[in-house]
Amino acid sequence: MTNTISFARRSKTLLILLMLLAGVISGMASCREPEPIDTLLLRFDRKPGLGTARDFFAYMDREEFMDEPVVFTSATPLDTMKALVWYWAGEWYYAEQDYPLAEKNLLRALELMEYADEKSISDNLAMLGLTYMRQSKYEEALRYMYRCYRLDSESGDPDRISSSLNMIAGTLLAAGNPEEAEGYILRAITFAKSANTPPSRSAVIYGMASEIENRLDHKEQALLYADSACMVEATTGNRYKMAVRQTQKASILVSMGRFSEAEVILAQEVPYFREAGDQLSLAIALNKRGQAASGMGHRDEAVEYLSEAIDICQRIGNPYNEAYAQRAIYEILYKSNPEAARVHLERYHQLKDSLYSHATAEQLARFNAEFGRDELEKEKEQLTRRNHRLVGIGMIAGGAILICIVVAIVWFRKRQNKINKLMSSMMTALNEAHNSSEPVQEPAPAEEPEEYLTKEDKQFLQKLIYTVTEMMNHQTVTVTQIADKMCMSPKTLNRRLQYLTGEGAKRYIMRIQLEQAQIMLLRNPDMPVVEIGNRCGFEDHSSFTRNFTQNVGMSPSDFRLSRGKG
8 A cells, every 4th residue: 555655656746747847848849949940841741731831931931041932822732832842851951961851852752743844853853863972872863863864955955954964974973983974074064155054053064074074184174174163153252152163173283282272272161161061061171181281291180181071971971072081091091000091991992892883883884875875866866957057058168268268378478478579678788788888777678669568567677687687797696686686575576577477586587597698609609608607697507508408499509509600
């Protein structure tokens, strides 16, 4: 009897405590604002309808998660409400990097989208593909991405086509197939350019291209794509996306051995991702910062960054980036701490085997074969239609180009002949001035009118000829020396001569030397050829003979004999 009373008292006391605890919990629950998305989703699942759907999207609006609000009426079918709630729940959990919950809700939404518009189905397929890719389930990811691509191709929207091709490329890269990924990303860029894709999506595509080219060891091309992604993203003003692009660029700089440049970028972006709460981007940035620190010899810092990256990857379930961090730590520790290094190496191999199994490789090969066949048939149809249009256009364009080339050649030769004639007349006038008893002065310009040369141009060429002939007597003539005498840089001299005569400075100066040599060979029959070459600014007899023969068509001695008789 005593035991029964004691038990009753204890039960009564326990009941009072439970009631008090329930009251405290209820009071705490009534103060929560706003309610978390998982609670709202649970309410909708238990009692799907207009009220719980509106509560769900009201919370999404307060969190500014959607660009436009979703509006339901009493006439909205229940399945439509379910599909939209579950789809946006999938988007939410994907953004929160809770990929299993994102996968669950996106699959539920897809089951109810049988009669939805193709764009909505394509969006759901794309999100499912990305969700599986983040979980390193590449076969499932490619299956949904391929379905998404087919719908986008049927729509004919190049912007959507480029987006789906970009996702496929990213998945193939993650699955260890950068060679196949390159083909898809290059086609994605082509479609994006033809669609005038918005800057935000163009930056994503260029960023993916940079990662693929980097994996293929095309470092300079990868850096160009990364810079393009950063420049495009800068126009959007989105700080978060700019941080992602900068991290991609830093990754390439690390692979190029430019560790200090990468560290400058990552020192800014790691704190940003930490503050933003983006665990995946933080893990990637820490991974690269660890590699940069290791490259600079800061091994303790490197291990610290990589260890944090590993912890994050294990927490969010990202074996792909964890594998890279495990391998990097092993490479740092294998000399100083072999035992610890062995643990990291074993974990790396375990992750690598799970990511790139033989079965996965076969599945990817089947996917590529199927995808390639479809694309081949589609391209053949497009080429057939395109060829009919382009044959006529090509013939017209080819004829026009040919005519332009012929006209350009005729014009250039005519201009070159006039330049040569002008130079010869100037050289003759200069030599007559030298041979006269009067003081040597710059000769007057040729009288022959040259419609394509201004007075200033003629004076410039005249001064150049005079300067070269004055300097070349018993000394080697260089472009730098002549440019200095002409009071301009070698680059400016070269550019101006290229514009006026079609020849560079070095070539044109040699023509002046050879013109002078021809005049001296004929006017001084007793002067040795060696002496003439020396006086015309050639450094030795062999150089003079070789250049004279190449440009005139005969040796200096043969020229003197043949022209002298004439």
